[in-house]
Amino acid sequence: MNGFLIVALGGMAGALSRFWVQKVMPKTVLPTATLTVNLLGSFLLGWIVSEGIHGNLYLFAATGFMGSFTTFSTLNVDLVKLMNNKQSKPAMVYVLSTYIGGLISAAAGLYIGNLL
Template identity: 50%
Template sequence: MIDFLSIAGGGFLGAISRYAVSRKWNRTLLPYGTLIVNLSGAFILGLIAGSGLTGHYFLFAATGFLGAFTTLSTLNLELAKQVMERKYKVFLIYAGMTYIGGLLLAFAGFWIGNSM
């Protein structure tokens, strides 16, 4: 039962945090709010994984908080909208920043977490 409560508590905080960031930063052509949550989430998840955090703390932070904080579905919808609106340059910039940046930040987080 404590596992479910850990995930639920983290998920609640992650969803509210994502909403707040998206509301503040998704007001331009490039959806910076979604970019911020996905890049920071990749880094933090790498940090958590690298640090060896386990148990309820891992479930709260990684599964709950970051599972609700980051968003692949919103990212893909925003990318699809860029293509449908023929904003190919924005599409390429956004996709590149998200996928390449996310991978690099996940590696960096893992490396830092592993060094701690």
């Protein structure tokens, strides 16, 4: 199968999954849906890499699915909105949770993937 099609199918699945998470997550001051997909995505990508997945499965899962499931641009827009609304404490919690949590999630995915 063509690599572009494989990435597109993975991207569609990731985007639909992200949309679903945004619909089911409760609305709070923190952008919990974006935080959730980014932390989960960091974990899953760490796991995918640790498994040594390559070829078409990597294109589908890592490039396509994870590329559309997680989002750096939405993270930054949410952060700017919090700062513009003078919500500096939630903004700090959000950015620290995202980056520190993302590193921990990626490391956990790599670690667990290596155990399996």
